[in-house]
Amino acid sequence: xxxxxxxxxxxxxxxxxxxxxxxxxxxxxxxxxxxxxxxxxxxxxxxxxxxxxxxxxxxxxxxxxxxxxxxxxxxxxxxxxxxxxxxxxxxxxxxxxxxxxxxxxxxxxxxxxxxxxxxxxxxxxxxxxxxxxxxxxxxxxxxxxxxxxxxxxxxxxxxxxxxxxxxxxxxxxxxxxxxxxxxxxxxxxxxxxxxxxxxxxxxxxxxxxxxxxxxxxxxxxxxxxxxxxxxxxxxxxxxxxxxxxxxxxxxxxxxxxxxxxxxxxxxxxxxxxxxxxxxxxxxxxxxxxxxxxxxxxxxxxxxxxxxxxxxxxxxxxxxxxxxxxxxxxxxxxxxxxxxxxxxxxxxxxxxxxxxxxxxxxxxxxxxxxxxxxxxxxxxxxxxxxxxxxxxxxxxxxxxxxxxxxxxxxxxxxxxxxxxxxxxxxxxxxxxxxxxxxxxxxxxxxxxxxxxxxxxxxxxxxxx
Numbered sequence: 001x002x003x004x005x006x007x008x009x010x011x012x013x014x015x016x017x018x019x020x021x022x023x024x025x026x027x028x029x030x031x032x033x034x035x036x037x038x039x040x041x042x043x044x045x046x047x048x049x050x051x052x053x054x055x056x057x058x059x060x061x062x063x064x065x066x067x068x069x070x071x072x073x074x075x076x077x078x079x080x081x082x083x084x085x086x087x088x089x090x091x092x093x094x095x096x097x098x099x100x101x102x103x104x105x106x107x108x109x110x111x112x113x114x115x116x117x118x119x120x121x122x123x124x125x126x127x128x129x130x131x132x133x134x135x136x137x138x139x140x141x142x143x144x145x146x147x148x149x150x151x152x153x154x155x156x157x158x159x160x161x162x163x164x165x166x167x168x169x170x171x172x173x174x175x176x177x178x179x180x181x182x183x184x185x186x187x188x189x190x191x192x193x194x195x196x197x198x199x200x201x202x203x204x205x206x207x208x209x210x211x212x213x214x215x216x217x218x219x220x221x222x223x224x225x226x227x228x229x230x231x232x233x234x235x236x237x238x239x240x241x242x243x244x245x246x247x248x249x250x251x252x253x254x255x256x257x258x259x260x261x262x263x264x265x266x267x268x269x270x271x272x273x274x275x276x277x278x279x280x281x282x283x284x285x286x287x288x289x290x291x292x293x294x295x296x297x298x299x300x301x302x303x304x305x306x307x308x309x310x311x312x313x314x315x316x317x318x319x320x321x322x323x324x325x326x327x328x329x330x331x332x333x334x335x336x337x338x339x340x341x342x343x344x345x346x347x348x349x350x351x352x353x354x355x356x357x358x359x360x361x362x363x364x365x366x367x368x369x370x371x372x373x374x375x376x377x378x379x380x381x382x383x384x385x386x387x388x389x390x391x392x393x394x395x396x397x398x399x400x401x402x403x404x405x406x407x408x409x410x411x412x413x414x415x416x417x418x419x420x421x422x423x424x425x426x427x428x429x430x431x432x433x434x435x436x437x438x439x440x441x442x443x444x445x446x447x448x449x450x451x452x453x454x455x456x457x458x459x460x461x462x463x
Contacts, residue, residue: 122191124441126429133165196250197324247329267324282326295321304334313371320363370414384428
């Protein structure tokens with residue numbers, strides 16, 4: 001029987017694209033079905049199977065990149081393993097001294113060598129009301145390397161270190177009972193400290209925990225809920241707590257759990273609700289408390305609208321103080337060339353009659369100019385003052401690179417009594433017949449009444 005010529009198509013999908021596997025035995029390139037021809041009955045037999053997933057070839061540059069990354073990963077793993085073995089054997093060879101024995105032993109290869117404790121100082125202050133010459137440092141002690149190890153270490157935590165400056169020795173080092181966990185890298189502004197008008201010293205941790213210093217027992221004690229229990233405004237609880245600014249006096253700014261902004265002044269035991277209430281309470285003569293009294297401050301004052309040739313002048317100011325209640329010490333005062341209350345006329349810039357801007361707002365009752373007419377103050381700063389002493393820091397000249405000098409002035413006349421270099425002095429405290437100069441929380445020195453250096457201190461926190 002003669003064969004008819006026909007196009008062979010895949011009986012499964014109809015494709016003519018095929019591959020010959022054997023005589024009259026084919027594989028469809030489209031659906032991957034196998035089929036063959038039966039000459040007797042011209043039947044086509046099919047064997048169908050699913051093709052493997054189609055794989056797209058990556059470009060050669062991507063293949064090279066993947067290979068390179070793979071080699072880098074393998075290299076880092078090998079290096080990490082090598083370093084681990086190296087340091088493990090290094091630690092095994094270091095002798096470790098134990099406090100319970102005077103002999104040295106060697107740690108086993110599987111033991112971990114504990115890192116020495118590290119200290120971070122947060123706040124510090126000389127305690128003028130203590131019986132001894134005590135300097136307080138609030139520090140964080142951290143042992144170990146990892147964050148979890150530091151938190152779990154029983155020695156890690158916040159400590160109050162009390163140093164006797166007479167003997168230069170630590171008289172007490174006590175752990176502060178706080179909820180916050182100590183760890184290396186705690187923000188530097190976590191702690192704040194303030195002495196209030198009644199002499200009490202408070203500390204705040206992370207705007208969450210309030211403490212009070214006990215100068216008699218040399219301890220820092222948590223302030224309990226009873227501290228605020230006398231006021232219904234705090235019944236919902238306290239979300240955050242902080243000190244008001246120094247210029248506002250002896251108070252706390254508090255956010256209650258129900259979202260209210262409150263200001264609490266414990267010396268007078270009074271609460272002010274909201275910013276408007278505290279502003280009115282701290283400004284203007286009409287809002288003074290009955291128990292107010294005169295107080296003194298010193299300020300550098302210049303014209304409100306300065307012109308070339310104008311200069312700062314040192315002014316002694318008497319104002320009315322609320323004695324533990326809200327106040328507002330001006331951060332900046334200006335001469336006001338305008339209305340003279342004595343003559344009840346406006347005065348021009350050429351006259352020597354001057355009044356202070358906003359005198360009523362800051363409760364200023366009088367002032368005295370202590371400036372020598374020939375004196376020029378370059379970048380002056382008030383450092384410290386009391387009834388008998390006045391210190392200023394001032395640059396030698398107008399150069400931005402000029403060094404600062406510390407000058408002691410007569411508090412009534414402004415006359416310069418003596419001048420010494422001022423290498424980074426941050427704070428000044430009365431100390432015996434002289435003064436304690438604080439460069440930072442670990443570097444201190446004392447001077448006598450004539451400005452001569454007496455004793456230097458470098459504080460440490462290990463007994």
